[in-house]
Amino acid sequence: MPTIQDKRLLPIIETLNQEPANKLTIEQWSLKVGASSRTLNRLFNQNYGMGFSKWQQKLRILKSLELLNSNTPLIDIAFELGYESTSAFITGFKKQLGCPPKKYLAK
Template sequence: MRQFVEKEQLFRPIEAITDERQANSVGVAHSHEWCQLQYATHGVINVKAGNYSFIIPPQRAVWIPTGVVHQVNNTAPASYRSFHIESKLGDKIGSDVKVIQVSPFLRELIHRGCDAWQGKYHMSDINSALMTLLIEEIHQAPISPLHLSWPTDPRLKRVCELLHDNPGDNRNLSELAQYSGASVRTLNRLFAKECQLNFTEWRQKLRILTALELLQNNRSITDIALELGYESSSAFITVFKKHLNSSPKAYIRNLTTV
Protein backbone atom coordinates (compact mmCIF):
# COMPACT_ATOMS: atom_id res chain seq x y z
CA MET A 1 0.00 0.00 0.00
CA ARG A 2 1.42 3.43 -0.94
CA GLN A 3 2.42 5.79 1.83
CA PHE A 4 -0.01 8.63 2.35
CA VAL A 5 1.47 12.14 2.29
CA GLU A 6 -0.84 15.01 3.21
CA LYS A 7 -0.47 18.32 1.41
CA GLU A 8 0.20 21.35 3.55
CA GLN A 9 -1.32 23.87 1.15
CA LEU A 10 -2.81 24.42 -2.28
CA PHE A 11 -0.76 26.37 -4.81
CA ARG A 12 -3.64 26.85 -7.24
CA PRO A 13 -7.42 27.33 -6.78
CA ILE A 14 -8.01 23.77 -8.02
CA GLU A 15 -5.44 20.99 -8.10
CA ALA A 16 -6.07 17.64 -9.80
CA ILE A 17 -5.15 14.15 -8.62
CA THR A 18 -5.12 11.09 -10.87
CA ASP A 19 -4.43 7.57 -9.68
CA GLU A 20 -4.79 4.00 -10.91
CA ARG A 21 -5.81 2.06 -7.83
CA GLN A 22 -5.18 -1.67 -7.54
CA ALA A 23 -7.78 -4.08 -6.19
CA ASN A 24 -8.29 -4.05 -2.42
CA SER A 25 -6.69 -0.64 -1.95
CA VAL A 26 -7.33 0.88 1.47
CA GLY A 27 -6.93 4.61 1.92
CA VAL A 28 -5.99 6.58 5.04
CA ALA A 29 -8.69 8.53 6.87
CA HIS A 30 -7.80 12.24 6.80
CA SER A 31 -9.18 15.75 6.41
CA HIS A 32 -7.84 19.03 5.02
CA GLU A 33 -8.49 22.76 4.84
CA TRP A 34 -9.97 22.68 1.35
CA CYS A 35 -12.86 20.93 -0.40
CA GLN A 36 -12.64 17.88 -2.62
CA LEU A 37 -14.53 16.21 -5.46
CA GLN A 38 -13.87 12.46 -5.76
CA TYR A 39 -14.70 10.48 -8.89
CA ALA A 40 -13.79 7.20 -10.62
CA THR A 41 -13.65 7.14 -14.41
CA HIS A 42 -13.61 3.33 -14.33
CA GLY A 43 -14.46 0.96 -11.53
CA VAL A 44 -16.23 1.71 -8.26
CA ILE A 45 -14.79 3.41 -5.17
CA ASN A 46 -16.06 3.23 -1.61
CA VAL A 47 -15.87 6.59 0.14
CA LYS A 48 -16.39 7.00 3.87
CA ALA A 49 -16.98 10.62 4.80
CA GLY A 50 -18.29 11.96 8.08
CA ASN A 51 -21.13 9.68 9.20
CA TYR A 52 -21.82 8.37 5.69
CA SER A 53 -20.62 5.55 3.50
CA PHE A 54 -20.83 5.96 -0.29
CA ILE A 55 -20.41 3.58 -3.21
CA ILE A 56 -19.37 5.68 -6.20
CA PRO A 57 -19.62 4.30 -9.75
CA PRO A 58 -18.54 6.37 -12.79
CA GLN A 59 -21.97 8.00 -13.13
CA ARG A 60 -21.57 9.60 -9.68
CA ALA A 61 -19.07 11.74 -7.72
CA VAL A 62 -18.87 12.66 -4.04
CA TRP A 63 -18.45 16.18 -2.69
CA ILE A 64 -16.32 16.50 0.48
CA PRO A 65 -16.49 19.91 2.21
CA THR A 66 -13.64 21.47 4.18
CA GLY A 67 -12.63 19.66 7.36
CA VAL A 68 -14.62 16.44 6.83
CA VAL A 69 -12.68 13.26 7.67
CA HIS A 70 -12.82 10.89 4.69
CA GLN A 71 -11.27 7.70 3.33
CA VAL A 72 -11.28 6.06 -0.14
CA ASN A 73 -11.22 2.27 -0.58
CA ASN A 74 -11.88 -0.05 -3.51
CA THR A 75 -12.23 -3.82 -3.86
CA ALA A 76 -11.65 -3.97 -7.64
CA PRO A 77 -9.23 -1.91 -9.78
CA ALA A 78 -10.37 1.69 -10.31
CA SER A 79 -9.22 4.77 -12.18
CA TYR A 80 -9.44 7.52 -9.56
CA ARG A 81 -9.79 11.23 -10.31
CA SER A 82 -10.09 14.02 -7.77
CA PHE A 83 -9.98 17.78 -7.41
CA HIS A 84 -8.73 19.67 -4.36
CA ILE A 85 -10.70 22.93 -4.41
CA GLU A 86 -9.98 25.99 -2.30
CA SER A 87 -12.69 26.78 0.24
CA LYS A 88 -13.82 30.09 -1.23
CA LEU A 89 -14.65 28.32 -4.50
CA GLY A 90 -16.21 25.34 -2.74
CA ASP A 91 -18.46 27.48 -0.55
CA LYS A 92 -20.89 27.86 -3.44
CA ILE A 93 -21.33 24.09 -3.69
CA GLY A 94 -22.19 23.73 -0.01
CA SER A 95 -21.03 22.49 3.37
CA ASP A 96 -22.77 19.08 3.28
CA VAL A 97 -21.27 15.80 2.09
CA LYS A 98 -23.27 14.63 -0.94
CA VAL A 99 -23.22 12.37 -3.98
CA ILE A 100 -23.98 14.06 -7.29
CA GLN A 101 -24.90 12.69 -10.68
CA VAL A 102 -22.20 13.24 -13.30
CA SER A 103 -23.54 14.48 -16.63
CA PRO A 104 -21.58 13.89 -19.86
CA PHE A 105 -20.56 17.57 -19.80
CA LEU A 106 -19.34 17.41 -16.19
CA ARG A 107 -17.46 14.21 -17.01
CA GLU A 108 -15.62 15.99 -19.83
CA LEU A 109 -14.80 18.92 -17.54
CA ILE A 110 -13.34 16.46 -15.02
CA HIS A 111 -11.20 14.82 -17.71
CA ARG A 112 -10.05 18.21 -19.04
CA GLY A 113 -9.24 19.51 -15.56
CA CYS A 114 -7.29 16.39 -14.61
CA ASP A 115 -5.15 16.85 -17.72
CA ALA A 116 -4.59 20.59 -17.21
CA TRP A 117 -4.46 21.19 -13.45
CA GLN A 118 -1.49 19.13 -12.35
CA GLY A 119 1.29 20.74 -10.30
CA LYS A 120 1.96 24.49 -10.43
CA TYR A 121 0.27 25.04 -13.78
CA HIS A 122 -0.23 28.44 -15.47
CA MET A 123 -3.45 30.25 -14.49
CA SER A 124 -4.57 31.15 -18.01
CA ASP A 125 -7.91 32.65 -19.04
CA ILE A 126 -9.06 29.25 -20.33
CA ASN A 127 -8.21 27.58 -17.03
CA SER A 128 -10.14 30.25 -15.12
CA ALA A 129 -13.13 29.80 -17.43
CA LEU A 130 -13.04 26.01 -17.08
CA MET A 131 -12.91 26.31 -13.29
CA THR A 132 -15.97 28.55 -13.30
CA LEU A 133 -17.82 26.00 -15.43
CA LEU A 134 -16.72 23.12 -13.22
CA ILE A 135 -17.91 24.77 -9.99
CA GLU A 136 -21.23 25.71 -11.59
CA GLU A 137 -21.79 22.20 -12.94
CA ILE A 138 -21.03 20.60 -9.56
CA HIS A 139 -23.33 23.11 -7.84
CA GLN A 140 -26.24 22.40 -10.20
CA ALA A 141 -25.77 18.62 -10.48
CA PRO A 142 -28.70 16.52 -9.19
CA ILE A 143 -28.07 14.81 -5.86
CA SER A 144 -28.01 11.00 -5.90
CA PRO A 145 -29.36 8.81 -3.04
CA LEU A 146 -26.36 6.45 -3.24
CA HIS A 147 -25.26 6.78 0.36
CA LEU A 148 -25.71 5.05 3.66
CA SER A 149 -25.91 6.91 6.96
CA TRP A 150 -23.57 5.47 9.60
CA PRO A 151 -24.65 5.60 13.26
CA THR A 152 -22.67 6.80 16.24
CA ASP A 153 -24.62 5.05 19.01
CA PRO A 154 -22.45 2.03 19.97
CA ARG A 155 -25.43 -0.36 20.17
CA LEU A 156 -26.73 0.47 16.71
CA LYS A 157 -23.20 0.70 15.33
CA ARG A 158 -22.59 -2.87 16.52
CA VAL A 159 -25.57 -4.06 14.47
CA CYS A 160 -24.61 -2.05 11.39
CA GLU A 161 -21.01 -3.26 11.45
CA LEU A 162 -22.22 -6.86 11.71
CA LEU A 163 -24.47 -6.43 8.67
CA HIS A 164 -21.82 -4.51 6.75
CA ASP A 165 -19.39 -7.41 7.19
CA ASN A 166 -22.07 -9.93 6.21
CA PRO A 167 -24.89 -8.23 4.25
CA GLY A 168 -26.47 -11.63 3.57
CA ASP A 169 -27.25 -12.06 7.29
CA ASN A 170 -31.03 -12.54 7.37
CA ARG A 171 -31.57 -12.31 11.11
CA ASN A 172 -34.52 -10.12 12.03
CA LEU A 173 -34.31 -7.10 14.30
CA SER A 174 -35.40 -9.07 17.37
CA GLU A 175 -32.46 -11.45 16.93
CA LEU A 176 -30.04 -8.61 16.25
CA ALA A 177 -31.31 -6.75 19.31
CA GLN A 178 -30.02 -9.54 21.51
CA TYR A 179 -26.58 -9.14 19.94
CA SER A 180 -26.62 -5.34 20.33
CA GLY A 181 -27.62 -5.12 23.96
CA ALA A 182 -30.57 -2.85 23.10
CA SER A 183 -34.28 -3.52 22.80
CA VAL A 184 -36.10 -3.70 19.46
CA ARG A 185 -37.89 -0.48 20.34
CA THR A 186 -34.61 1.29 21.06
CA LEU A 187 -33.01 0.08 17.81
CA ASN A 188 -36.04 1.22 15.81
CA ARG A 189 -35.80 4.64 17.42
CA LEU A 190 -32.04 4.84 16.76
CA PHE A 191 -32.41 3.82 13.10
CA ALA A 192 -34.95 6.58 12.56
CA LYS A 193 -32.89 9.18 14.44
CA GLU A 194 -29.38 8.41 13.22
CA CYS A 195 -29.94 6.82 9.79
CA GLN A 196 -33.21 8.47 8.71
CA LEU A 197 -34.36 5.01 7.60
CA ASN A 198 -36.04 2.08 9.28
CA PHE A 199 -34.16 -1.18 9.74
CA THR A 200 -35.54 -2.86 6.61
CA GLU A 201 -34.78 0.16 4.42
CA TRP A 202 -31.25 0.51 5.80
CA ARG A 203 -30.41 -3.15 5.22
CA GLN A 204 -31.92 -3.04 1.74
CA LYS A 205 -29.81 -0.03 0.78
CA LEU A 206 -26.69 -1.67 2.25
CA ARG A 207 -27.28 -4.70 0.05
CA ILE A 208 -27.78 -2.62 -3.09
CA LEU A 209 -24.61 -0.61 -2.44
CA THR A 210 -22.70 -3.85 -1.82
CA ALA A 211 -24.11 -5.23 -5.08
CA LEU A 212 -22.55 -2.33 -7.00
CA GLU A 213 -19.13 -3.51 -5.88
CA LEU A 214 -19.83 -7.19 -6.51
CA LEU A 215 -21.13 -6.52 -10.03
CA GLN A 216 -17.64 -5.42 -11.11
CA ASN A 217 -16.17 -8.85 -10.55
CA ASN A 218 -18.01 -10.77 -13.30
CA ARG A 219 -20.10 -12.61 -10.72
CA SER A 220 -23.42 -14.07 -11.83
CA ILE A 221 -26.60 -12.29 -10.77
CA THR A 222 -27.74 -15.45 -8.99
CA ASP A 223 -24.51 -15.74 -6.98
CA ILE A 224 -24.73 -12.09 -5.93
CA ALA A 225 -28.39 -12.41 -4.99
CA LEU A 226 -27.72 -15.43 -2.77
CA GLU A 227 -24.66 -13.84 -1.16
CA LEU A 228 -26.74 -10.79 -0.26
CA GLY A 229 -29.45 -12.87 1.39
CA TYR A 230 -32.12 -12.88 -1.33
CA GLU A 231 -34.08 -16.06 -1.95
CA SER A 232 -33.83 -15.70 -5.72
CA SER A 233 -32.26 -13.59 -8.44
CA SER A 234 -35.70 -12.22 -9.37
CA ALA A 235 -36.19 -10.84 -5.85
CA PHE A 236 -32.78 -9.16 -6.02
CA ILE A 237 -33.48 -7.71 -9.48
CA THR A 238 -36.79 -6.25 -8.29
CA VAL A 239 -35.12 -4.41 -5.39
CA PHE A 240 -32.21 -3.29 -7.58
CA LYS A 241 -34.60 -1.77 -10.13
CA LYS A 242 -36.47 0.00 -7.34
CA HIS A 243 -33.32 1.81 -6.22
CA LEU A 244 -31.50 2.39 -9.52
CA ASN A 245 -34.22 2.26 -12.20
CA SER A 246 -32.17 -0.34 -14.04
CA SER A 247 -31.61 -4.08 -14.02
CA PRO A 248 -28.22 -5.25 -12.69
CA LYS A 249 -27.15 -6.41 -16.16
CA ALA A 250 -28.11 -3.10 -17.78
CA TYR A 251 -26.40 -1.19 -15.01
CA ILE A 252 -23.08 -2.99 -15.33
CA ARG A 253 -23.28 -2.73 -19.13
CA ASN A 254 -23.63 1.06 -18.82
CA LEU A 255 -20.82 1.07 -16.27
CA THR A 256 -18.36 -0.44 -18.72
CA THR A 257 -19.29 1.94 -21.53
CA VAL A 258 -18.95 5.20 -19.57
Template sequence: MATLPVTHTRLHLPGTAPTPKRPVRLVARDLDASELLAAHSHVWGQVTYALDGVVRVTVGNSTWIVPPMRAIWIPPKSLHEVATLEKAKLRALYVHADASPFKGEECEVLEVSSLLRELILAFAQVHSGEERETMLSSLILDELARSGTQPIRVALPDDKRLKALCELLIADPASPLTLDELAARVGASSRTLARLFERELGMSFSQWRQQVRLAHAAPLIARGLPLSHVAAELGYASQSAFSAMFKKTFGQSPTAFFANKVA
Protein backbone atom coordinates in the same frame (compact mmCIF):
# COMPACT_ATOMS: atom_id res chain seq x y z
CA MET B 1 -18.81 -14.22 6.80
CA ALA B 2 -16.06 -14.15 9.42
CA THR B 3 -14.32 -10.87 10.19
CA LEU B 4 -10.58 -11.17 9.69
CA PRO B 5 -8.01 -9.58 12.02
CA VAL B 6 -7.19 -6.03 10.98
CA THR B 7 -3.63 -4.99 10.18
CA HIS B 8 -2.80 -1.29 10.49
CA THR B 9 -0.77 0.19 7.64
CA ARG B 10 1.46 3.26 7.67
CA LEU B 11 -0.60 6.27 6.58
CA HIS B 12 1.68 8.85 5.02
CA LEU B 13 4.68 8.29 2.81
CA PRO B 14 7.36 11.03 2.89
CA GLY B 15 7.67 13.34 -0.08
CA THR B 16 4.22 12.67 -1.50
CA ALA B 17 2.38 15.89 -0.60
CA PRO B 18 1.04 17.76 -3.65
CA THR B 19 2.23 21.34 -4.31
CA PRO B 20 1.05 24.17 -6.59
CA LYS B 21 3.69 23.12 -9.13
CA ARG B 22 2.88 19.41 -8.77
CA PRO B 23 -0.85 19.48 -7.94
CA VAL B 24 -1.38 15.74 -8.38
CA ARG B 25 0.69 13.04 -6.71
CA LEU B 26 0.13 9.32 -6.68
CA VAL B 27 0.73 6.84 -3.87
CA ALA B 28 0.59 3.16 -4.79
CA ARG B 29 0.00 0.49 -2.16
CA ASP B 30 -0.63 -3.21 -2.73
CA LEU B 31 -2.53 -4.30 0.36
CA ASP B 32 -3.67 -7.63 1.73
CA ALA B 33 -7.22 -8.30 2.86
CA SER B 34 -8.29 -6.63 6.12
CA GLU B 35 -5.59 -3.98 6.18
CA LEU B 36 -6.55 -0.63 7.65
CA LEU B 37 -5.45 2.91 6.96
CA ALA B 38 -6.72 4.29 10.26
CA ALA B 39 -8.70 7.52 10.50
CA HIS B 40 -6.60 10.50 9.47
CA SER B 41 -6.82 13.74 7.51
CA HIS B 42 -4.56 16.01 5.46
CA VAL B 43 -4.72 19.45 3.86
CA TRP B 44 -5.03 18.08 0.33
CA GLY B 45 -7.88 16.20 -1.32
CA GLN B 46 -7.69 12.53 -2.20
CA VAL B 47 -9.13 10.20 -4.81
CA THR B 48 -9.20 6.71 -3.32
CA TYR B 49 -9.19 4.08 -6.05
CA ALA B 50 -8.32 0.39 -6.27
CA LEU B 51 -7.16 -1.03 -9.60
CA ASP B 52 -8.12 -4.46 -8.29
CA GLY B 53 -9.87 -5.55 -5.13
CA VAL B 54 -12.48 -3.84 -2.98
CA VAL B 55 -12.03 -1.22 -0.28
CA ARG B 56 -14.34 0.33 2.25
CA VAL B 57 -14.03 4.07 2.75
CA THR B 58 -15.52 5.73 5.82
CA VAL B 59 -15.85 9.50 6.20
CA GLY B 60 -17.86 10.94 9.07
CA ASN B 61 -21.23 9.22 9.32
CA SER B 62 -21.06 7.56 5.89
CA THR B 63 -19.33 4.54 4.47
CA TRP B 64 -18.92 3.29 0.89
CA ILE B 65 -18.00 -0.08 -0.60
CA VAL B 66 -15.71 0.80 -3.53
CA PRO B 67 -15.05 -1.68 -6.38
CA PRO B 68 -12.56 -1.06 -9.23
CA MET B 69 -15.15 0.72 -11.38
CA ARG B 70 -15.61 3.42 -8.76
CA ALA B 71 -13.50 5.81 -6.74
CA ILE B 72 -14.19 8.20 -3.88
CA TRP B 73 -13.24 11.87 -3.82
CA ILE B 74 -12.38 12.93 -0.26
CA PRO B 75 -12.19 16.71 0.23
CA PRO B 76 -9.24 18.35 2.00
CA LYS B 77 -9.18 18.12 5.82
CA SER B 78 -11.81 15.33 5.90
CA LEU B 79 -11.19 12.66 8.51
CA HIS B 80 -11.27 9.36 6.64
CA GLU B 81 -10.50 5.67 7.06
CA VAL B 82 -9.78 3.10 4.36
CA ALA B 83 -10.07 -0.65 4.94
CA THR B 84 -9.51 -3.45 2.45
CA LEU B 85 -12.30 -6.01 2.14
CA GLU B 86 -10.06 -8.18 -0.02
CA LYS B 87 -6.56 -7.97 -1.46
CA ALA B 88 -6.36 -4.63 -3.27
CA LYS B 89 -4.05 -2.57 -5.48
CA LEU B 90 -4.74 0.83 -3.95
CA ARG B 91 -3.86 3.90 -6.00
CA ALA B 92 -4.46 7.14 -4.11
CA LEU B 93 -4.32 10.43 -5.98
CA TYR B 94 -3.38 13.35 -3.75
CA VAL B 95 -4.75 16.62 -5.15
CA HIS B 96 -3.63 20.08 -3.99
CA ALA B 97 -6.52 22.01 -2.45
CA ASP B 98 -6.21 24.81 -5.02
CA ALA B 99 -6.61 22.30 -7.87
CA SER B 100 -9.65 20.50 -6.47
CA PRO B 101 -11.90 19.28 -9.31
CA PHE B 102 -14.98 19.50 -7.07
CA LYS B 103 -16.59 22.29 -5.09
CA GLY B 104 -17.99 21.88 -1.62
CA GLU B 105 -17.02 19.74 1.34
CA GLU B 106 -18.89 16.55 0.49
CA CYS B 107 -17.41 13.29 -0.72
CA GLU B 108 -18.17 12.36 -4.31
CA VAL B 109 -18.60 8.85 -5.70
CA LEU B 110 -16.88 8.75 -9.09
CA GLU B 111 -17.40 6.44 -12.03
CA VAL B 112 -13.92 5.45 -13.22
CA SER B 113 -13.91 5.67 -17.00
CA SER B 114 -11.54 3.62 -19.11
CA LEU B 115 -9.64 6.83 -19.86
CA LEU B 116 -9.26 7.75 -16.18
CA ARG B 117 -8.00 4.27 -15.36
CA GLU B 118 -5.40 4.45 -18.14
CA LEU B 119 -4.33 7.93 -17.05
CA ILE B 120 -3.76 6.67 -13.51
CA LEU B 121 -1.74 3.72 -14.80
CA ALA B 122 0.38 6.05 -16.95
CA PHE B 123 0.82 8.56 -14.13
CA ALA B 124 2.25 5.83 -11.91
CA GLN B 125 5.11 5.43 -14.39
CA VAL B 126 6.22 9.06 -14.74
CA HIS B 127 9.25 10.57 -12.99
CA SER B 128 9.35 13.79 -11.01
CA GLY B 129 9.81 16.92 -13.08
CA GLU B 130 8.99 15.35 -16.43
CA GLU B 131 6.85 17.38 -18.82
CA ARG B 132 4.69 14.26 -19.12
CA GLU B 133 3.86 14.50 -15.41
CA THR B 134 2.43 17.99 -15.91
CA MET B 135 0.38 16.93 -18.94
CA LEU B 136 -1.01 13.84 -17.24
CA SER B 137 -1.88 15.84 -14.12
CA SER B 138 -3.97 18.23 -16.21
CA LEU B 139 -5.71 15.39 -18.01
CA ILE B 140 -6.45 13.58 -14.73
CA LEU B 141 -7.97 16.70 -13.16
CA ASP B 142 -10.08 17.30 -16.27
CA GLU B 143 -11.32 13.70 -16.37
CA LEU B 144 -12.08 13.71 -12.64
CA ALA B 145 -14.23 16.82 -13.04
CA ARG B 146 -16.22 15.06 -15.77
CA SER B 147 -16.74 11.89 -13.73
CA GLY B 148 -19.92 11.01 -11.95
CA THR B 149 -22.16 8.16 -10.88
CA GLN B 150 -25.09 7.35 -8.65
CA PRO B 151 -23.62 6.96 -5.18
CA ILE B 152 -24.42 3.91 -3.10
CA ARG B 153 -23.87 5.46 0.29
CA VAL B 154 -24.43 3.65 3.56
CA ALA B 155 -25.27 5.96 6.44
CA LEU B 156 -23.73 5.24 9.85
CA PRO B 157 -25.24 6.19 13.24
CA ASP B 158 -23.70 7.77 16.33
CA ASP B 159 -25.39 5.56 18.93
CA LYS B 160 -22.91 2.84 19.96
CA ARG B 161 -25.50 0.04 20.11
CA LEU B 162 -26.92 0.87 16.70
CA LYS B 163 -23.43 1.29 15.24
CA ALA B 164 -22.45 -2.17 16.53
CA LEU B 165 -25.51 -3.64 14.79
CA CYS B 166 -24.69 -1.80 11.56
CA GLU B 167 -21.10 -3.05 11.60
CA LEU B 168 -22.34 -6.64 11.97
CA LEU B 169 -24.48 -6.35 8.86
CA ILE B 170 -21.85 -4.52 6.81
CA ALA B 171 -19.46 -7.39 7.56
CA ASP B 172 -22.12 -9.99 6.70
CA PRO B 173 -24.77 -8.46 4.38
CA ALA B 174 -26.43 -11.84 3.77
CA SER B 175 -27.12 -12.36 7.47
CA PRO B 176 -30.69 -13.65 7.98
CA LEU B 177 -30.85 -12.34 11.56
CA THR B 178 -33.97 -10.34 12.41
CA LEU B 179 -33.95 -7.04 14.28
CA ASP B 180 -35.00 -8.91 17.44
CA GLU B 181 -32.08 -11.33 17.11
CA LEU B 182 -29.61 -8.53 16.39
CA ALA B 183 -30.96 -6.52 19.32
CA ALA B 184 -30.03 -9.34 21.69
CA ARG B 185 -26.45 -9.20 20.41
CA VAL B 186 -25.97 -5.46 20.94
CA GLY B 187 -27.77 -5.09 24.26
CA ALA B 188 -30.83 -3.07 23.27
CA SER B 189 -34.48 -3.77 22.61
CA SER B 190 -35.69 -4.04 19.03
CA ARG B 191 -38.16 -1.23 19.71
CA THR B 192 -35.34 1.06 20.83
CA LEU B 193 -33.24 0.18 17.79
CA ALA B 194 -36.18 0.74 15.42
CA ARG B 195 -36.62 4.23 16.87
CA LEU B 196 -32.89 4.91 16.54
CA PHE B 197 -32.90 3.89 12.88
CA GLU B 198 -35.64 6.42 12.16
CA ARG B 199 -34.15 9.17 14.33
CA GLU B 200 -30.45 8.87 13.41
CA LEU B 201 -30.59 7.51 9.86
CA GLY B 202 -34.00 8.63 8.67
CA MET B 203 -35.07 5.17 7.51
CA SER B 204 -36.30 1.82 8.78
CA PHE B 205 -34.10 -1.15 9.61
CA SER B 206 -35.20 -3.00 6.48
CA GLN B 207 -34.49 0.02 4.26
CA TRP B 208 -31.01 0.40 5.73
CA ARG B 209 -30.27 -3.31 5.29
CA GLN B 210 -31.26 -3.03 1.62
CA GLN B 211 -28.77 -0.16 1.22
CA VAL B 212 -25.99 -2.33 2.62
CA ARG B 213 -26.84 -5.25 0.35
CA LEU B 214 -26.96 -3.02 -2.73
CA ALA B 215 -23.63 -1.45 -1.78
CA HIS B 216 -22.07 -4.91 -1.72
CA ALA B 217 -23.66 -5.83 -5.06
CA ALA B 218 -21.35 -3.66 -7.19
CA PRO B 219 -18.09 -5.49 -6.31
CA LEU B 220 -19.74 -8.87 -6.89
CA ILE B 221 -21.11 -7.86 -10.28
CA ALA B 222 -17.74 -6.31 -11.18
CA ARG B 223 -16.15 -9.73 -10.62
CA GLY B 224 -18.46 -11.16 -13.25
CA LEU B 225 -20.63 -13.21 -10.91
CA PRO B 226 -24.03 -14.19 -12.39
CA LEU B 227 -26.90 -12.21 -10.91
CA SER B 228 -28.32 -15.41 -9.41
CA HIS B 229 -25.09 -15.86 -7.44
CA VAL B 230 -25.06 -12.20 -6.40
CA ALA B 231 -28.62 -12.51 -5.13
CA ALA B 232 -27.75 -15.61 -3.10
CA GLU B 233 -24.54 -14.06 -1.76
CA LEU B 234 -26.49 -11.07 -0.47
CA GLY B 235 -29.31 -13.01 1.13
CA TYR B 236 -32.08 -12.44 -1.42
CA ALA B 237 -34.60 -15.24 -1.92
CA SER B 238 -34.20 -15.11 -5.70
CA GLN B 239 -32.55 -13.27 -8.58
CA SER B 240 -35.88 -11.64 -9.42
CA ALA B 241 -36.23 -10.31 -5.85
CA PHE B 242 -32.74 -8.79 -6.05
CA SER B 243 -33.36 -7.30 -9.50
CA ALA B 244 -36.70 -5.83 -8.39
CA MET B 245 -35.13 -4.13 -5.37
CA PHE B 246 -32.24 -2.83 -7.50
CA LYS B 247 -34.60 -1.40 -10.12
CA LYS B 248 -36.78 0.18 -7.42
CA THR B 249 -33.72 1.95 -6.02
CA PHE B 250 -31.89 2.97 -9.20
CA GLY B 251 -34.60 2.97 -11.85
CA GLN B 252 -32.71 0.39 -13.95
CA SER B 253 -32.07 -3.32 -13.85
CA PRO B 254 -28.61 -4.37 -12.60
CA THR B 255 -27.66 -5.47 -16.13
CA ALA B 256 -28.55 -2.08 -17.63
CA PHE B 257 -27.01 -0.09 -14.77
CA PHE B 258 -23.64 -1.84 -14.97
CA ALA B 259 -23.56 -2.28 -18.75
CA ASN B 260 -20.99 0.49 -19.23
CA LYS B 261 -19.37 0.32 -15.81
CA VAL B 262 -17.73 -3.08 -15.65
CA ALA B 263 -16.11 -3.19 -19.06
Protein backbone atom coordinates in the same frame (compact mmCIF):
# COMPACT_ATOMS: atom_id res chain seq x y z
CA MET C 1 -22.04 6.21 5.68
CA PRO C 2 -21.69 8.41 8.72
CA THR C 3 -19.60 7.16 11.61
CA ILE C 4 -21.85 5.64 14.25
CA GLN C 5 -20.82 5.88 17.88
CA ASP C 6 -23.84 4.18 19.48
CA LYS C 7 -22.67 0.87 20.93
CA ARG C 8 -26.06 -0.69 20.24
CA LEU C 9 -25.86 -0.04 16.49
CA LEU C 10 -22.19 -0.88 15.99
CA PRO C 11 -22.52 -4.69 16.16
CA ILE C 12 -25.45 -4.60 13.75
CA ILE C 13 -23.69 -2.38 11.24
CA GLU C 14 -20.38 -4.23 11.47
CA THR C 15 -22.01 -7.65 11.13
CA LEU C 16 -24.20 -6.69 8.19
CA ASN C 17 -21.30 -4.99 6.41
CA GLN C 18 -19.35 -8.24 6.69
CA GLU C 19 -22.32 -10.59 6.22
CA PRO C 20 -25.01 -8.82 4.15
CA ALA C 21 -26.91 -12.13 3.86
CA ASN C 22 -27.46 -12.20 7.65
CA LYS C 23 -31.18 -12.72 8.21
CA LEU C 24 -31.54 -11.53 11.82
CA THR C 25 -34.62 -9.38 12.28
CA ILE C 26 -34.67 -6.10 14.21
CA GLU C 27 -36.35 -7.99 17.05
CA GLN C 28 -33.56 -10.58 17.12
CA TRP C 29 -30.92 -7.83 17.01
CA SER C 30 -32.68 -6.06 19.89
CA LEU C 31 -32.17 -9.12 22.09
CA LYS C 32 -28.49 -9.32 21.12
CA VAL C 33 -27.66 -5.65 21.72
CA GLY C 34 -29.92 -4.93 24.69
CA ALA C 35 -32.24 -2.33 23.19
CA SER C 36 -35.85 -2.59 22.08
CA SER C 37 -36.61 -2.88 18.39
CA ARG C 38 -38.33 0.53 18.60
CA THR C 39 -35.18 2.07 20.06
CA LEU C 40 -33.04 0.51 17.34
CA ASN C 41 -35.36 1.76 14.60
CA ARG C 42 -35.29 5.23 16.18
CA LEU C 43 -31.47 5.13 16.26
CA PHE C 44 -31.34 4.08 12.59
CA ASN C 45 -33.70 6.93 11.73
CA GLN C 46 -31.59 9.43 13.69
CA ASN C 47 -28.32 8.27 12.13
CA TYR C 48 -29.39 7.33 8.59
CA GLY C 49 -32.75 8.97 8.02
CA MET C 50 -34.42 5.56 7.59
CA GLY C 51 -35.45 2.57 9.66
CA PHE C 52 -33.51 -0.69 9.95
CA SER C 53 -35.29 -2.54 7.15
CA LYS C 54 -34.78 0.23 4.60
CA TRP C 55 -31.17 0.70 5.74
CA GLN C 56 -30.51 -3.02 5.28
CA GLN C 57 -31.99 -2.89 1.77
CA LYS C 58 -29.79 0.09 0.88
CA LEU C 59 -26.71 -1.68 2.27
CA ARG C 60 -27.43 -4.73 0.13
CA ILE C 61 -27.84 -2.56 -2.97
CA LEU C 62 -24.54 -0.79 -2.29
CA LYS C 63 -22.84 -4.16 -1.84
CA SER C 64 -24.48 -5.40 -5.05
CA LEU C 65 -23.05 -2.45 -6.98
CA GLU C 66 -19.54 -3.35 -5.79
CA LEU C 67 -20.07 -6.95 -6.88
CA LEU C 68 -21.63 -5.98 -10.21
CA ASN C 69 -18.69 -3.72 -10.97
CA SER C 70 -16.34 -6.63 -10.34
CA ASN C 71 -18.28 -8.74 -12.90
CA THR C 72 -19.57 -11.18 -10.27
CA PRO C 73 -22.36 -13.34 -11.76
CA LEU C 74 -25.89 -12.38 -10.66
CA ILE C 75 -26.51 -15.76 -9.04
CA ASP C 76 -23.43 -15.29 -6.84
CA ILE C 77 -24.48 -11.76 -5.92
CA ALA C 78 -27.98 -12.91 -5.01
CA PHE C 79 -26.59 -15.69 -2.81
CA GLU C 80 -23.95 -13.48 -1.15
CA LEU C 81 -26.55 -10.83 -0.29
CA GLY C 82 -29.10 -13.29 1.10
CA TYR C 83 -31.71 -13.25 -1.65
CA GLU C 84 -33.68 -16.45 -2.21
CA SER C 85 -33.07 -16.36 -5.97
CA THR C 86 -31.56 -14.32 -8.76
CA SER C 87 -35.03 -13.06 -9.70
CA ALA C 88 -35.64 -11.90 -6.11
CA PHE C 89 -32.37 -9.97 -6.27
CA ILE C 90 -33.27 -8.41 -9.63
CA THR C 91 -36.71 -7.42 -8.30
CA GLY C 92 -35.18 -5.82 -5.19
CA PHE C 93 -32.59 -4.03 -7.31
CA LYS C 94 -35.27 -2.66 -9.65
CA LYS C 95 -37.32 -1.44 -6.67
CA GLN C 96 -34.34 0.48 -5.32
CA LEU C 97 -32.73 1.78 -8.51
CA GLY C 98 -35.53 1.71 -11.08
CA CYS C 99 -33.99 -0.73 -13.54
CA PRO C 100 -32.46 -4.22 -13.60
CA PRO C 101 -28.76 -4.65 -12.75
CA LYS C 102 -27.54 -5.21 -16.34
CA LYS C 103 -29.33 -2.08 -17.53
CA TYR C 104 -27.96 -0.09 -14.58
CA LEU C 105 -24.41 -1.16 -15.47
CA ALA C 106 -24.93 -0.15 -19.09
CA LYS C 107 -25.69 3.45 -18.04
